[in-house]
Amino acid sequence: MSRSNDIDTLLSPLFRVLAIAFAVTGTLFFLFPDGTIDTLNRAGSWLGLPPAPHLTHRFWLGLGTAYMAVVTVLAWRISPAPSERRLLMEPLMVGKATSSLTCLLFAIFDQPFFIYIANFVVDGALVGIVWWAWRQTAPNGGGRGGGHLDERSNQLLQRIAEAFLPPLDGRAGDAEGIGLGGRVAAHLESQGAGARIGGAVALRWLNVAPFVLGTPRTLSRLPVDERAMVLDRMERSRWLILRTPVVALKLLLGLHAYRQPDLRADIGVDDDWLNARLEQARARRAAGEKGPFPEPQSPDGVS
Amino acid sequence: MACLDGAKLTRNHRVRCDVVIVGTGAGGAVFAAEAAKAGLDVVMLEEGGYYTGKDLSGDAKFSFDHLYRDGGLTATLGRPPIPVPVGCCVGGTTMVNSGTCYRTPDFVLQRWEREFGLEGATELDNDYAAIEQDLSIKPVPDALYGPQHQRVEDAIKELGWAGSRIPRNEDGCISTGTCAMGCPSDGKTSMAVSKVPEALAAGATLWTRAPVRRILRHRNQVVGVAARAGTPEQPTDLLVTAETTVIACGALHTPALLLASGIGGPWIGRNLHLHPATRVVARFPDEIRGWQEVPQAYNIDEFIDDGVFIQGQFVPPDVQAPVIPGWGVEHRQRMAAFPRLASFGALISDRSAGRVRPAGRSTRPVATYRLQPADRDRLIFGIARTIEAFLAAGAEEVYSGVAAMPVVRSRTELARFERLQPPATQIEIMAFHPMGTVRAGGPEIAASDPWGRLYDVEGIVVSDGSLLPTSNRINPQLTIMALARRAARKLVAP
Ligand SMILES: Cc1cc2nc3c(=O)[nH]c(=O)nc-3n(C[C@H](O)[C@H](O)[C@H](O)COP(=O)(O)OP(=O)(O)OC[C@H]3O[C@@H](n4cnc5c(N)ncnc54)[C@H](O)[C@@H]3O)c2cc1C
Numbered sequence: 001m002s003r004s005n006d007i008d009t010l011l012s013p014l015f016r017v018l019a020i021a022f023a024v025t026g027t028l029f030f031l032f033p034d035g036t037i038d039t040l041n042r043a044g045s046w047l048g049l050p051p052a053p054h055l056t057h058r059f060w061l062g063l064g065t066a067y068m069a070v071v072t073v074l075a076w077r078i079s080p081a082p083s084e085r086r087l088l089m090e091p092l093m094v095g096k097a098t099s100s101l102t103c104l105l106f107a108i109f110d111q112p113f114f115i116y117i118a119n120f121v122v123d124g125a126l127v128g129i130v131w132w133a134w135r136q137t138a139p140n141g142g143g144r145g146g147g148h149l150d151e152r153s154n155q156l157l158q159r160i161a162e163a164f165l166p167p168l169d170g171r172a173g174d175a176e177g178i179g180l181g182g183r184v185a186a187h188l189e190s191q192g193a194g195a196r197i198g199g200a201v202a203l204r205w206l207n208v209a210p211f212v213l214g215t216p217r218t219l220s221r222l223p224v225d226e227r228a229m230v231l232d233r234m235e236r237s238r239w240l241i242l243r244t245p246v247v248a249l250k251l252l253l254g255l256h257a258y259r260q261p262d263l264r265a266d267i268g269v270d271d272d273w274l275n276a277r278l279e280q281a282r283a284r285r286a287a288g289e290k291g292p293f294p295e296p297q298s299p300d301g302v303s
Numbered sequence: 304m305a306c307l308d309g310a311k312l313t314r315n316h317r318v319r320c321d322v323v324i325v326g327t328g329a330g331g332a333v334f335a336a337e338a339a340k341a342g343l344d345v346v347m348l349e350e351g352g353y354y355t356g357k358d359l360s361g362d363a364k365f366s367f368d369h370l371y372r373d374g375g376l377t378a379t380l381g382r383p384p385i386p387v388p389v390g391c392c393v394g395g396t397t398m399v400n401s402g403t404c405y406r407t408p409d410f411v412l413q414r415w416e417r418e419f420g421l422e423g424a425t426e427l428d429n430d431y432a433a434i435e436q437d438l439s440i441k442p443v444p445d446a447l448y449g450p451q452h453q454r455v456e457d458a459i460k461e462l463g464w465a466g467s468r469i470p471r472n473e474d475g476c477i478s479t480g481t482c483a484m485g486c487p488s489d490g491k492t493s494m495a496v497s498k499v500p501e502a503l504a505a506g507a508t509l510w511t512r513a514p515v516r517r518i519l520r521h522r523n524q525v526v527g528v529a530a531r532a533g534t535p536e537q538p539t540d541l542l543v544t545a546e547t548t549v550i551a552c553g554a555l556h557t558p559a560l561l562l563a564s565g566i567g568g569p570w571i572g573r574n575l576h577l578h579p580a581t582r583v584v585a586r587f588p589d590e591i592r593g594w595q596e597v598p599q600a601y602n603i604d605e606f607i608d609d610g611v612f613i614q615g616q617f618v619p620p621d622v623q624a625p626v627i628p629g630w631g632v633e634h635r636q637r638m639a640a641f642p643r644l645a646s647f648g649a650l651i652s653d654r655s656a657g658r659v660r661p662a663g664r665s666t667r668p669v670a671t672y673r674l675q676p677a678d679r680d681r682l683i684f685g686i687a688r689t690i691e692a693f694l695a696a697g698a699e700e701v702y703s704g705v706a707a708m709p710v711v712r713s714r715t716e717l718a719r720f721e722r723l724q725p726p727a728t729q730i731e732i733m734a735f736h737p738m739g740t741v742r743a744g745g746p747e748i749a750a751s752d753p754w755g756r757l758y759d760v761e762g763i764v765v766s767d768g769s770l771l772p773t774s775n776r777i778n779p780q781l782t783i784m785a786l787a788r789r790a791a792r793k794l795v796a797p
Contacts, residue, residue: 012663080663166631171639187364191374228631235630236706240383240728243706247625247731248376254624258638259364268642269620273595274361277479281356281488290475290489293355293496294503296308296511299316 006192007136011082014133018126019075026068033061037115044114052113071095086137093130100124136193147196149185156203157181159220163227164253172266175257183256184249202245209234209242306353306503309513309532315540316532320344320508322794323528323545325515325560328395329783330767331551332494332502333434337791339505346543347499347507348530350514350552351392355496356489361481363621370399370485377555379577379657379672383728387577387670387737389553393511394495396553397780400735401482401599402471402491403614404440406431407775407782408607419772420745422753423789430785437501438472438492440781447478449596451645452615454587456601458696464605469614471597472497480594483618513541516666518548518564518763525566525763547762547794549755551787554737554768555659559668561741561757561765563661568759570750574742575657575672576774577734579682580650581705582616582626583689585698590642593617603647603692611685612777613692616648626731628702628709637702645693649685650736652774653678659740670737674727682730687721704731736779741769743786754790766790 029036034054041051055061074092078085100123107116149157158181167174175181188199207219210230219227234242235250257263264271284290321343324335331347339345354369367375372391379385390396406427415421434440443452448468459466476490489496503509513530519542520526527544550557558572594617603613620641627637657672674682683705690701690711701711707725711717741750741757743765749772751757755765766787768779775782 006667008665009662009667009669012665013669081665082663084664163631165635168632168635171635187374190368191376195374195376225631228629228633232628232630232633236709236729238707238726238729243728244384250630251625255363255367255621258620258624259362264620267620267638267640269594273592274479274481277477278360278487280477281479281490284475284488285357291355291357291496293489293500294306294353294509296306296353296509298311299307299309299510300311300313 006194008082010194010197011133011137012079014129015075015079015082019072019079022068022072022075026065026072029068030061030065040115040118041113043118047114049112049114049117052111052115067095067099082133083137086134089130089134089137093127093134096123096126096130100127147189147193149189149196150200153200153203154181154185156207156220157185159227160203160206160231160249161253162224163231164250165257166224166228173257173260173263178257178260178263180253180257184252187252187256202248205241206234206245206249212242305508307508307510309348309510309530309541310534312513312532312539312541313537315542317542317544318346318508320346320543320545322346322547322549323348323543324549324551324766325528326350326395326551326553326556326767327393327494327499327509328390328551328553328767329397329494329780330770330787331549332394332397332498333784333787334549334551334764334766334791335502335507336498336505337788338795339502339507341791341795343795345502345507346545347502347509348513348515348528348541348543349393349509349511351390351512353393353495353509353511354398354485356487359481359485359487361479361484361487361619363484363619366399366484379575379670379734381657381671381673383674383730383732385577385579385672385674385732385734387555387734389555389737392495393499393509394493397493398485398495399483400493400780401614401616402473402476403469403599403602403778404435404438404472404781405470405777407777407779411773411776415744415772419742419748420753421743421749421772424753427782427785427789430788431781434781434784434788435470438497439474440470440472442468442470443597443600447476447597448600449478449593450591451593451596451617452601454591454645454696455603455615455647455692458692459603459605462692462695464603464692466601466603466605469600469602471599476597478595478597480596480598480617481619482598483622510541514666515552515560518550518560518566519544520564520566520760524761547764549764549766551765551767554740555668555670556666557765557767557769558659558740559661560666563664563666566757566760566763568750568757570742570748572659572740573656574739574772575659575670575737576653576655576739576771577657577672578650578736578774579653579674579678579732579734580648581682581686581731581733582618582646582648583686583693583704584623584626584644584646584702585690585693585696586637586640586700586702587643587645587696587698591645592642593645594619603688606685606688607776609684610652610681610774610776611649611688612652613647613649613685613689615646617646626702626704645698647689647692649682649689651678651681651685652776654774656739674732679727679730682727682732683721683723683725686730687717690717690720705729706731736768738768738771738775738779739773741765742772743770744772754793755786764790764794
């Protein structure tokens with residue numbers, strides 16, 4: 001699987017979702033401009049911010065709607081092939097950055113209406129997302145190269161690995177001893193940008209997920225036995241958003257832990273059985289009982 | 304005969320042939336062998352590399368990296384997301400499957416013929432028999448049959464249920480116990496060591512590591528395919544033009560490739576069936592050492608008519624670990640009993656149907672699938688029957704794969720388990736049999752005719768699990784092969 005295909009798999013749905021979100025919000029603003037302002041004013045009033053006034057005429061609404069139409073079309077056109085169409089991300093970023101920064105200026109120099117602040121934050125975040133996508137799709141960008149899992153993700157992975165395979169009296173091997181976190185990190189890295197980025201997002205989510213279960217600390221700050229208990233609760237949850245990342249990580253942790261000869265021996269799996277059969281298979285091959293099977297050759301020189 | 308490594312192609316290359324076949328799994332390899340033996344000039348294109356026993360040692364990580372697609376993590380989106388591992392190597396998923404080979408039950412074939420217009424579905428006997436002979440398919444012999452299956456067999460006899468030893472495609476299996484990781488002894492007659500060499504010996508050409516990116520068409524006629532060869536740093540194009548193009552990429556990748564190439568029609572990508580499955584693990588008081596026997600050797604036939612089939616499914620500890628309940632110390636203690644574990648899988652014939660679309664303009668499939676409540680109930684029924692069989696066989700505790708009640712120790716607890724009605728999201732589901740996404744049959748309800756020829760365009764045939772009109776109620780590879788053989792013979796002698 002080529003890397004551009006890999007990163008596009010992740011980015012295509014993202015841009016499609018963005019396009020739909022722009023279309024929906026643009027339509028809502030257009031149809032209910034005052035209602036939108038009222039709703040945001042209500043949120044702002046909880047924070048003690050003054051209410052923004054309603055529109056007095058519709059000229060700026062026309063221009064704003066035109067802008068929403070443009071960003072919708074841009075995101076929609078990018079979505080089928082983000083790597084190929086990355087240049088379209090640039091006007092999208094310019095539009096969103098301008099919208100975000102002008103609102104920041106208005107919030108500072110005009111009045112601190114919540115509607116300004118919200119737009120600054122949301123459009124600013126969108127600039128960040130599109131910028132990240134733009135970098136990932138660069139000809140030599142992170143989405144195409146091998147790429148490494150970031151430091152924080154590595155730490156989180158280590159914490160979760162410790163909870164999976166803690167030291168146990170009388171038993172061989174533990175997560176730290178076999179470098180389990182590092183092995184899973186390398187696995188994610190080897191699967192391309194999608195797995196690496198998906199892994200980083202999932203790890204961050206798992207770190208804060210204990211709050212959802214009423215445990216007022218992040219996963220990485222819990223003692224190892226409590227960490228294991230919380231992960232177990234998440235695994236049993238009926239909520240996919242809690243369960244899926246835990247199940248996926250357990251799959252990788254199990255794979256990398258129990259392929260270690262020490263750990264296999266520790267649980268009573270003697271590889272002697274397999275090794276004897278591998279030897280038998282080699283002998284059969286040597287005797288010509290099986291194979292030889294075709295070997296791919298270099299095609300240089302094929303006509 | 305030529306067996307070429309596409310990754311080593313350093314300049315663009317063009318080939319012309321009678322038949323180009325994309326994918327070398329169950330459907331593609333059988334088609335290739337038949338067509339080549341009939342004297343056609345055949346070119347096979349395969350995305351993955353060529354591995355046989357000499358490259359394999361039963362190591363799961365190696366297999367996930369080299370034999371499986373996406374490191375084994377291919378999955379559908381939906382409630383719940385379901386992992387659907389598929390092979391990506393010469394031989395396709397037959398390289399990593401358990402070797403179970405069943406004919407589709409007659410009542411299903413009759414329905415395909417009657418309701419879906421799949422002409423000749425009930426006349427596959429010759430094709431079945433030929434494949435059974437070629438791949439040396441036979442029930443597991445005593446020498447390879449071990450205690451995990453024997454115990455369950457004894458127990459279900461006591462329960463009065465029907466069951467039987469599984470027929471497998473093997474010729475000299477020495478029971479390494481690592482079928483799902485690729486057979487290190489070449490005892491399993493996967494396509495890589497049977498039909499692909501047969502096609503090559505009959506004069507076909509194989510390009511490995513040559514993923515097809517587009518199907519080429521001129522107006523309403525498909526004229527070949529374009530593959531990406533070379534390396535990511537120095538990519539090259541491999542263009543193959545042919546009278547007939549056969550797409551055999553499996554039920555997830557075939558519709559994605561067709562749709563990404565602008566070949567549509569109302570049925571392509573729809574009707575995805577998976578045979579959702581779950582693994583149930585049991586701990587016995589004494590040792591079983593399940594890794595020392597054929598992992599899938601016995602089938603509980605009793606519930607096939609209800610759409611449930613239950614089969615042995617032992618896997619090595621690195622693959623078993625995730626389904627053992629608990630984390631930390633609890634998990635380690637359970638793993639320490641590994642030599643005493645047995646495991647069976649319950650699979651259901653699903654009525655839920657998903658859909659496959661390509662991701663953007665790429666050929667990568669995005670599969671969506673939502674498990675319907677009736678299928679969830681059937682899955683729970685299958686798990687419950689598996690637990691019942693294990694308890695009857697003397698298991699101390701059974702790991703259900705259902706998060707709402709992961710451990711069952713007695714019949715009383717089993718009764719409670721059956722009343723649970725957990726949401727599908729709490730069931731450990733996997734699927735191994737994607738099918739149905741380019742279904743074959745009559746023109747009103749199918750994408751292709753009974754021989755896999757697409758209705759909407761000329762010069763193209765589909766030959767893989769996509770063709771099955773519905774779930775076939777049992778492991779599908781033999782039926783995929785039989786349909787492929789029949790389709791190839793139709794091409795050769797219309
Ligand atoms: C772990 C496991 C165990 C199983 N056990 C059994 C069993 O015991 N019995 C049974 O009947 N079934 C079993 N199955 C399922 C069975 O193997 C499949 O149903 C069958 O192999 C499907 O055949 P196919 O031709 O549709 O596709 P595949 O066998 O998957 O072949 C498709 C091929 O196409 C290639 N390909 C895809 N896209 C491209 C492209 N763009 N360009 C070039 N090549 C491409 C792939 O790399 C692959 O080689 C199992 C599956 C798994 C995962």
